[in-house]
Amino acid sequence: MSVLIFAETSEGRFKKISFEATSYAAKVAEMLQTNLVALSINASEPSQLSDYGASKILNVKNARLDNFNAKAYADAIKQAAEAEGATVVVIDSSSNGLFLAPLAAYNLKAGLGSNTVALPVSVAPFIVKRTAFSNKAFCQTELTTSVKVIGLAKNAFGVFENKVEATVEAFDPSLNDADFNIVSKEINKTSGKVSIADADIVVSGGRGLKGPENWGMLEELAEVLGAATACSKPVADLDWRPHNEHVGQTGKPVAANLYIAIGISGAIQHLAGINASKVKVVINTDPEAPFFKAADYGIVGDAFEVVPQLVEKLKAFKQNNA
Amino acid sequence: MKILVCISHVPDTTSKINFTEADTKFDTSGVQFVINPHDEYALTRAIWFKEKQGASITVVTVGNQSVEPTLRKCLAIGADDAIRVDAEPKEAFFVAEQLSAVVKAGGFDLVIAGRESLDYNGGMVPGFLAASLGYNFVNACTGIEIDGANATVTREIDGGNEVLTTNLPLVVGGQKGIVEEKDLRIPNMRGIMMARKKPLSVVPAVDVTPSSKTVSFEKPPLRGACKLVDADNIDELINLLHNEAKVI
Ligand SMILES: Cc1cc2nc3c(=O)[nH]c(=O)nc-3n(C[C@H](O)[C@H](O)[C@H](O)COP(=O)(O)OP(=O)(O)OC[C@H]3O[C@@H](n4cnc5c(N)ncnc54)[C@H](O)[C@@H]3O)c2cc1C
Ligand SMILES: Nc1ncnc2c1ncn2[C@@H]1O[C@H](COP(=O)(O)O)[C@@H](O)[C@H]1O
Numbered sequence: 226m227s228v229l230i231f232a233e234t235s236e237g238r239f240k241k242i243s244f245e246a247t248s249y250a251a252k253v254a255e256m257l258q259t260n261l262v263a264l265s266i267n268a269s270e271p272s273q274l275s276d277y278g279a280s281k282i283l284n285v286k287n288a289r290l291d292n293f294n295a296k297a298y299a300d301a302i303k304q305a306a307e308a309e310g311a312t313v314v315v316i317d318s319s320s321n322g323l324f325l326a327p328l329a330a331y332n333l334k335a336g337l338g339s340n341t342v343a344l345p346v347s348v349a350p351f352i353v354k355r356t357a358f359s360n361k362a363f364c365q366t367e368l369t370t371s372v373k374v375i376g377l378a379k380n381a382f383g384v385f386e387n388k389v390e391a392t393v394e395a396f397d398p399s400l401n402d403a404d405f406n407i408v409s410k411e412i413n414k415t416s417g418k419v420s421i422a423d424a425d426i427v428v429s430g431g432r433g434l435k436g437p438e439n440w441g442m443l444e445e446l447a448e449v450l451g452a453a454t455a456c457s458k459p460v461a462d463l464d465w466r467p468h469n470e471h472v473g474q475t476g477k478p479v480a481a482n483l484y485i486a487i488g489i490s491g492a493i494q495h496l497a498g499i500n501a502s503k504v505k506v507v508i509n510t511d512p513e514a515p516f517f518k519a520a521d522y523g524i525v526g527d528a529f530e531v532v533p534q535l536v537e538k539l540k541a542f543k544q545n546n547a
Numbered sequence: 548m549k550i551l552v553c554i555s556h557v558p559d560t561t562s563k564i565n566f567t568e569a570d571t572k573f574d575t576s577g578v579q580f581v582i583n584p585h586d587e588y589a590l591t592r593a594i595w596f597k598e599k600q601g602a603s604i605t606v607v608t609v610g611n612q613s614v615e616p617t618l619r620k621c622l623a624i625g626a627d628d629a630i631r632v633d634a635e636p637k638e639a640f641f642v643a644e645q646l647s648a649v650v651k652a653g654g655f656d657l658v659i660a661g662r663e664s665l666d667y668n669g670g671m672v673p674g675f676l677a678a679s680l681g682y683n684f685v686n687a688c689t690g691i692e693i694d695g696a697n698a699t700v701t702r703e704i705d706g707g708n709e710v711l712t713t714n715l716p717l718v719v720g721g722q723k724g725i726v727e728e729k730d731l732r733i734p735n736m737r738g739i740m741m742a743r744k745k746p747l748s749v750v751p752a753v754d755v756t757p758s759s760k761t762v763s764f765e766k767p768p769l770r771g772a773c774k775l776v777d778a779d780n781i782d783e784l785i786n787l788l789h790n791e792a793k794v795i
Contacts (some may be wrong), residue, residue, distance in 0.1 A: 295684065310684070321702045324686040326672025327639075336640065336758035337668050352762055357667050358573075361564045364667070365762040366638075406683050407713040412704070420706030450795065458661070462728075469707075474560050475584060475723055477564070482792040493561050504792045506784070507773070517773045522787055526778030537782045 227312035244450025251278025275391030283396035299328035336368035360500035424453035433488020473498035585661025622742035623734035634752035643675030673720035689724030
């Protein structure tokens with residue numbers, strides 16, 4: 226018996242989300258009184274995972290897997306889980322994790338608990354707590370299969386250092402040529418900016434900002450905070466901001482630690498996409514704006530006065546706390 | 548090309564979410580149901596293929612009779628026929644195996660589903676379905692072109708997108724971008740009239756052992772009131788975010 230964590234890499238390096246999933250999986254292994262095995266693919270420093278509780282690390286080295294391939298990666302996870310007798314497999318909720326988790330679970334004849342937000346409620350029966358109804362509710366789901374896959378929601382657990390002795394071993398899954406029927410032709414990244422999916426902090430603007438020319442102060446705010454920028458739907462529809470910044474029910478979901486909404490009214494379709502964020506701050510001139518009901522902290526005020534001050538004060542704060 | 552579009556029938560986002568039977572069932576009273584938004588984008592792309600390249604479109608839902616108005620709406624928008632698999636959509640694995648049986652029986656070569664449904668938000672059905680069929684699969688699909696048996700598919704990745712080539716048979720989990728919002732169609736009178744005559748067949752469920760079950764639902768605890776900070780006191784906000792919320 227063991228717990229297996231698939232720790233994703235990007236160009237050989239682990240993502241923060243992989244350390245979070247490893248920290249989580251280590252706790253699950255503790256609950257099951259077993260050890261945590263990690264699987265990584267083409268990681269340049271696989272032993273880093275021992276800092277977060279993995280006592281055995283399987284690293285695959287195979288140039289065919291340099292590009293993400295959901296089917297082939299899912300196959301590798303299945304083979305590693307079987308080789309290690311894993312009864313629980315943990316996969317993160319990056320776009321790649323969401324893509325491959327159902328494939329891996331299906332191959333393992335395992336029940337999948339996607340969007341899991343906490344440690345298992347119990348391990349016998351095996352019950353996980355997941356989000357449902359666009360984060361308006363939680364659902365306790367029992368996974369009734371002998372092997373279980375947990376899809377850990379973003380920013381649901383946190384990263385915890387927990388250094389253990391570890392061995393690193395090579396792992397060589399047999400690859401199925403049919404998995405390579407899907408060929409990556411090009412990857413387009415919005416360069417040099419923190420993406421909404423990867424960001425801990427998201428600074429978001431709405432129609433209250435009046436026009437695209439006023440986004441300079443938001444970008445400055447995002448820069449001091451190391452945040453990604455986002456916007457409400459009408460802002461993207463008006464072409465004030467690119468469509469990939471639109472968040473909400475019909476846009477991107479945001480599960481950040483801190484979401485700062487500036488000049489956004491807080492319509493239910495907007496909130497549906499950002500509810501999973503931990504701490505919400507709203508800056509709006511209208512004290513009756515629905516966002517104040519959903520936020521943790523609020524300033525009733527004019528963004529054009531508040532935001533520049535916030536930028537200056539945060540700069541000073543960052544300097545003092547550097 | 549034979550296209551199957553998987554439709555999930557979900558509460559409109561503005562619905563109040565409540566539970567009954569000791570918090571084990573979603574309370575549907577007074578809830579307005581709609582086509583899952585991602586599925587509506589998927590269906591619209593299927594209609595584009597039908598009009599531009601020649602294709603037939605079948606829509607399918609696993610559900611009881613209450614989903615039929617949603618299927619009729621899909622027919623009014625432009626699907627050719629509809630299938631209802633007569634079963635409670637208990638959980639994703641069960642649903643995916645039902646859909647898999649429909650795909651096999653109908654010989655569909657392109658299956659377009661949504662990235663996730665707005666109710667249980669599993670994001671699991673399309674992947675399970677592809678795995679069950681052994682079809683190629685692309686998730687979070689924001690663009691798809693078909694040329695004979697070849698497909699070029701764009702998917703959203705964290706911080707950008709990726710363009711992939713593959714071939715039919717194929718399952719995609721679609722989302723906004725696969726068509727733009729302005730391309731979505733509202734059923735017109737003629738569509739609604741025609742939809743009444745289009746076939747809607749009801750098929751029995753195949754036997755599947757579910758891989759999970761719902762124990763209970765709960766609503767998030769009521770949040771404390773929003774702490775208001777004076778617009779002249781930005782330092783206080785920074786202090787709260789740093790010392791109380793610990794997010795900066
Ligand atoms: C099916 C459907 C799906 C939708 N999906 C989404 C979605 O995914 N995402 C989304 O965002 N929306 C979505 N919407 C739209 C949503 O209903 C709202 O219309 C939208 O979120 C409003 O955007 P807003 O808050 O930027 O603009 P507004 O509603 O116009 O609000 C602007 C706010 O700015 C404030 N303001 C004005 N001046 C200032 C100032 N100087 N300083 C500070 N504040 C100021 C105002 O008080 C107001 O509260 C959807 C709608 C539908 C019907
Ligand atoms: N009961 C159902 N009947 C038909 N298709 C479904 C059903 N449930 C989910 N789907 C499809 O699977 C997608 C993802 O759903 P889910 O895995 O539930 O998030 C949806 O967008 C639909 O395309």
